[in-house]
Amino acid sequence: MCRVVDVRRAVLAKNDTLAGALREELAGRGTIVVNLLSSPGSGKTALLERVLAHTSARGVPTAALTADLATEHDARRLARSGVPVRQVLTGGLCHLEAAQLRAHLEGWLPAGTRVLYVENVGNLVCPASYDLGETLRITLMSVTEGEDKPLKYPTAFGLAHLVVLTKTDLERAVGFDRAAFVRNVTGVNPGVEIAETSARSGEGVESLVDRVLAVVRGAAVHRPAMAAAAHAVAHANTHGPDGDHALPLGDPAGRLP
């Protein structure tokens, strides 16, 4: 004989709770986290180097933490901007989790930091599932990765507060179809803004920094449809007798509080 115990709990609830607590704690210290997701080769490090320099040149205390597997080379490049940079090793793990980030910040994050950029591990699959306590989540890709990329990595693009297109100086050379790209991004994340940048020419960097600083000053961020759906699920509690007919689909009562 056996009996069934209803659990109904989000698998990642523990990380989500820790992330929420970290977000609050950092907010109390005046810091926001910007979580950067991308594939290797997106040009994220080159762009971040420029973004760090611009953010800090505007007198905003800035720091960066990089979990990119690559090498310490990345961290050295980022450190050229003059802001505090920390390289962390994930021990082969494909993503960062909130508890790890918290541990890495302890005793390192300089007091008074307003923006902490976190360069997540370089892939668009695993990091998408883990909230790090960020206020702004940015998913980046370069024009060389092709306009179909958002369809191949729907959760990374679908949960982004802002999508950043990099290496736009190569757009014509690689025959990037911008209209299709916009339609694909919008199809997985209705209403999300797309920022176009080129680390080589510097185009779009100032305007990207403007967006980040607006969030530092308290501007609202985009709310992705996918994030709202996940929240609705976490709050749904209607289910059938054996749990298999539990269909928390579209429960209007499960909206964000």
Place this chain on the structure above:
Amino acid sequence: MHELSIAEAIVERAAETARLHGGGRVTAVRVTVGELAGVVPDALRFSFEVARVGTALETARLVVRDVPARARCAPCGGEFAVGSPPSMWCPRCDGLSRELLGGRELEVTAIELEEASG
């Protein structure tokens, strides 16, 4: 492959629930995985077999219920399958839906416990 982390979280959650209910052997864990949860079901099944070793779930089955992603279109009022690759563009009127009705689920819904005999 973050499915291993996810499988570990499932095992942890299930083992904790089992302890709260008398600590019997877990014979099955039921999970719900949405089409847009960012989890590959086969990778999850494989990872579960690794994660359960040495726990109260050593011999437990993993029962996965897949949930398709669906959206509602405000312009025409229709509901449609978001599909794969996913698109929130309505196939009927080409309007853009902003309302995902389901498909992001990633939940442990129930565990089955072996009753102590006697």
